[in-house]
Amino acid sequence: MALAQALFEQLWNVATPFGESAQEDDYGLTPMERQLLEIIAAGGTDEVAARGLTVSLRTVRRMMASLMERLEATSRFQAGVQATKRGWI
Numbered sequence: 001m002a003l004a005q006a007l008f009e010q011l012w013n014v015a016t017p018f019g020e021s022a023q024e025d026d027y028g029l030t031p032m033e034r035q036l037l038e039i040i041a042a043g044g045t046d047e048v049a050a051r052g053l054t055v056s057l058r059t060v061r062r063m064m065a066s067l068m069e070r071l072e073a074t075s076r077f078q079a080g081v082q083a084t085k086r087g088w089i
Contacts, residue, residue, distance in 0.1 A: 010054065027088050028070075036063055037089045041080055 023030070029037075032053055039049040050060045064076070071086075073079035083089045 007054070027086065029088060033063060033067060034088070036060065037067065037080075037083055040064070040076065041083070041089050 032055075035053055036049055039052050044052070046057055046060045046064070050057045053060065064079075067083075068074075068076070068079045071079045071082040073082050080089075
């Protein structure tokens with residue numbers, strides 16, 4: 001029961017009301033994008049990020065590709081450097 005409650009609480013915290021777009025912060029990041037950057041910056045793999053964000057591996061890879069494009073990065077390392085320089089993480 002505690003596990004189900006913890007999962008619900010995590011999902012509730014990152015959920016977007018039906019029909020609304022996710023709120024973006026001052027850098028144009030959604031809460032899920034920020035969490036993804038934090039997981040990747042801490043050395044997490046796509047699989048770890050997918051589990052942590054409770055989304056599919058494909059969604060994580062799509063989100064990461066979008067972030068890399070916005071950061072004009074050709075590698076994840078470069079994306080991390082650019083995100084840090086911009087104050088995203």
